[in-house]
Amino acid sequence: MPTSDNAGNGNGLAKIQQLGDNEEGRPTVKAQTIDELHSLQKKKSAPSTPKGSLPTSASVFTEEERNKQQLESIRFPKSRSRTCDSYFTPDDPLLQEISFKFAKRRSSASLASLTRESGPKVVKGDPAARKYEASRVEHVPHQILTPTIAVSDSALKFTHVLYNLSPAELYEQAIKYEKGSFITSTGALATLSGAKTGRCxxxxxxxxxxxxxxxxxxxxxxxxxxxxxxxxxxxxxxxxxxxxxxxxxxxxxxxxxxxxxxxxxxxxxxxxxxxxxxxxxxxxxxxxxxxxxxxxxxxxxxxxxxxxxxxxxxxxxxxxxxxxxxxxxxxxxxxxxxxxxxxxxxxxxxxxxxxxxxxxxxxxxxxxxxxxxxxxxxxxxxxxxxxxxxxxxxxxxxxxxxxxxxxxxxxxxxxxxAKCIDLSRENEPDIWNAIKFGTVLENVVFDEHFREVDYTDKSVTENTRAAYPIDYIPNVKLPCVGPHPKNVILLACDAFGVLPPVSKLSLSQTMYHFISGYTALVAGTEEGIKEPQATFSACFGAAFIMLHPTKYAAMLAEKMQNHGATGWLVNTGWSGGSYGCGSRIKLSYTRKIIDAIHSGSLLDVEYKKTEIFGLEIPTEVEGVPSEILEPENTWSDKQAYKETLLKLAGLFKNNFETFTYGENNQVTKEILAAGPIIHDA
Ligand SMILES: Nc1ncnc2c1ncn2[C@@H]1O[C@H](COP(=O)(O)OP(=O)(O)O)[C@@H](O)[C@H]1O
Ligand SMILES: C=C(OP(=O)(O)O)C(=O)O
Ligand SMILES: [Ca+2]
Ligand SMILES: [Mn+2]
Known part of the structure; x- marks a missing residue:
């Protein structure tokens, strides 16, 4: 039976919401049309050549001329000797067209990783020839398995399988055939993900x-x-x-x-x-x-x-x-x-x-x-x-x-x-340096000529991203395995600004905050100041868990206990007031806090218990101004602080109710008691 959210309308057809793709919560791109989307990606360059010289600056070409020029340079490389299309001259439009088609087939056939020895074969419209090609594809270790549809045109059609291509081959494919693909100044492949710029x-x-x-x-x-x-x-x-x-x-x-x-x-x-x-x-x-x-x-x-x-x-x-x-x-x-x-x-x-x-x-x-x-x-x-x-x-x-x-x-x-918005070499040098050849850069904006990425630009989306192989980070642990954890750090970006920058958690508190999965981000960064939006996501990843959250929580508790791991709550969000008044805790301070957790030095300092949330906060952390460790100190309006704290505590309690009743109730009183306690005034 469908859930109430997806209830049928009684005649067997699913209810269709005609809201299009701009429903709240569905990340979409800031453009109305494909062309508009593509125009967001590139910024006009400053002229690279002095006035009066030949028009070599890219900005003088139209988009189409530019693409054409690019395709030509791809199709007619300097070393022509081994390319099939090398006998044609780039300025003959007819031959150009033919050579382009040929090059296209050649690349897709040869890139199938099996035709390298025999060289490319042009497949014409003859089904027999296609059969021959198809039998060659069997050399590809694995084909896509599709259900056999008796006889239809689609069953006769041949599709090339480009199997486990290398990054270089994939770059060529992307640049040739996917609009919005460009090489950036550091060698990364910039791409556009289309209308959707986040998960749905x-x-x-x-x-x-x-x-x-x-x-x-x-x-x-x-x-x-x-x-x-x-x-x-x-x-x-x-x-x-x-x-x-x-x-x-x-x-x-x-x-x-x-x-x-x-x-x-x-x-x-x-x-x-x-x-x-x-x-x-x-x-x-x-x-x-x-x-x-x-x-x-x-x-x-x-x-x-x-x-x-x-x-x-x-x-x-x-x-x-x-x-x-x-x-x-x-x-x-x-x-x-x-x-x-x-x-x-x-x-x-x-x-x-x-x-x-x-x-x-x-x-x-x-x-x-x-x-x-x-x-x-x-x-x-x-x-x-x-x-x-x-x-x-x-x-x-x-x-x-x-x-x-x-x-x-x-x-x-x-x-x-990695997220790329506002990425800087100073704050995140290893991520910065990982953005090189092989890295996929999604939805970033760059200078159209130098192809330098502007990481502050949110024109396409705020969720700009870089995907790179883990060995692009210099100090990677290969193979990526390690012994049992010593510290379990729960991160919350608290835009209300009331959670302490760091607190030490008991096991029950760790479970409480793990099941709650709290963070609060700013609602909209564009239209002035808005209320922070609290999000609760069980196990810090409700979107991905498949079993009831308490199953994962019980496993975590057992493992932490068995291996003596310490739980910590770190607020990477606001200090000195909520979003709009306060400011985000400096990354350098958060790093110092994390250093102190890793080194074990944070276990040896004095702690103070907070009101309402009952969190143990250290009185000092090396390299961090002590006054910021207690959020109340950083707020000028103490009354506002108290109200915001109570508000957040209420949101926590409200959220946790989901887990305290129902068939799957495995939450003990102890975990519940580890949450915020609001005394009636
Ligand atoms: N104090 C801070 N601690 C952690 N990240 C911070 C801090 N201040 C700003 N940031 C920024 O917040 C973002 C954190 O994102 P990211 O590390 O990608 O999160 P996640 O991997 O959990 O999704 C980064 O863009 C980072 O530069
Ligand atoms: C890729 C994602 O991970 P994160 O934002 O946690 O880096 C995501 O949640 O879509
Ligand atoms: Ca994630
Ligand atoms: Mn991440």
Missing amino acids: PRDKRVVKDEVTENELWWGKGSPNIEMDEHSFMVNRERAVDYLNSLDKVFVNDQFLNWDPENKIKVRIVSARAYHSLFMHNMCIRPTTEELENFGTPDFTIYNAGQFPCNRYTHYMTSSTSIDLSLARKEMVILGTQYAGEMKKGLFSVMHYLMPKRKILSLHSGCNMGKGGDVALFFGLSGTGKTTLSTDHNRYLIGDDEHCWSESGVSNIEGGCY
Whole structure:
């Protein structure tokens, strides 16, 4: 049965919300048309040549001339000897057209990684010839498996499989065929993700069947919006048909999880080089040998993000749907090209598979000191997992997704996905330097001539991102595994400005704050001052968990207890007042606080218990002005402080009620007592 959110309208058709894509909460791009979107990406350059000289400055070309010039330079490289198109002169328009077509085929055929020895073959419209080509594709270790449709034109059509291409090959594909792809001044590949510039959690569906009905968390607060198997198959067929209609698709075979005993094999079938390069960076890259013996994947994604879902399909509420079938071990993406859906979609799968093996999956960053001390950094988006786990004095294990098993911690991924807004070399040097050849830069704005990225520019979106292989960070721990954590740091970006910059937590407090999963970000940064928006997301990642939050919390409590880990709450948000009055805590102060946690020095100082939240705050931290450690000190209006504190405490209590009743109640009185206590005045 559909949930109330997706209730049918009685005649068997799903209720269609005609709200388009601008519904609240769905991150969309700040443009009305594709052309407008593309025009946001590039800024006019200052002239690079003195007046009066030849018009070599890029700004004198129209967009079209520029593209044409670029294509020509790609098609007619200086060393012409080995390119098939080298006999044509670039200025013959007819030959140009032919050579372009030929080059296109050549590249897609040769890039299939199997025709290198035999050279390219041009496939004409003869089905027999296509059969020949298709049989050659069998040399590709793995083809996409599609259901056999008796005889239709689509079944006869041949689609090239571009299998595990290298970053260089993917750059060429992106630049040739995907509008909005450019090389930046540091060598990164700038791309546009299209209308969607963030995840769409309200369009993420999971197949509810006899098994998942009992296993998964459904209903209030759950991220798992149900769909039935039939509707999944309708969307799957739509995605597969779309992919089959293309001349070529990209296939990535890769791994998740650095723990060799719990490695998961994933296959990603996508239509864009951008998506293939993103996953190349984000998943663990197999060696040639591992690829030869890859076998059957444990999980497959069909990403047909350019193509919408059919809004008249049952359960659909918009033109976007991200669908997960655990029984089929498949995910289908329709109607969003935001690459983060693939990464986080696989994370959801891990949140199902790992607990079955008694392994805890964590939405956290992770790093390790020189002495082998491991820290976990939990937190919602924007709270500092990536920034603080990337620490020049420590070894990076991973920035976002981990497992904690009997043998210690392991990163699920092979790359990092950093926010780029206001990125600076001074504050985040390692991330800054990771933005080089091979890195995917999403939705950034750059100077059209020098291709220098302006990280302060939010014209396309505020959620600008860089996806790079983890070894682009110099002090990476390879393989990305480590011993049991010593510190568990819960990050909250408190835009109310009432949580202390750091407090030490008891185990029950750690559980309380882990289940609450609080952060508060500023509502809208453009239209002046607005109230901070409190967000509660169970386990600091409600969008990705598949089981009831208390299952993960119970595992965390047990592991922390067994291994003697200390819990900390770190506010990376506001101090001296709420957003609008106060200011964000300096990153350099937060880093000092984190240093003191890692070194153990914060265990040896005096503590003071706060009112309401009952948090233990240190009276001193090396390198941090002591007066900011107690938030009340930093507020000039003490009454406003008290009111804001009570307001936030009320929001916490309100949120926690979800977990204190209902069938799944495993929350003990102790955990409840570890939350804020509001005394009646
Ligand atoms: N005191 C602070 N602590 C952590 N991050 C901060 C702080 N002040 C500003 N920032 C910025 O906040 C953002 C944190 O984002 P990020 O590390 O990507 O979060 P996450 O990985 O948890 O989504 C970064 O852009 C960082 O530069
Ligand atoms: C990719 C994401 O992770 P984060 O914002 O936590 O870095 C996301 O939440 O979409
Ligand atoms: Ca995240
Ligand atoms: Mn992150």
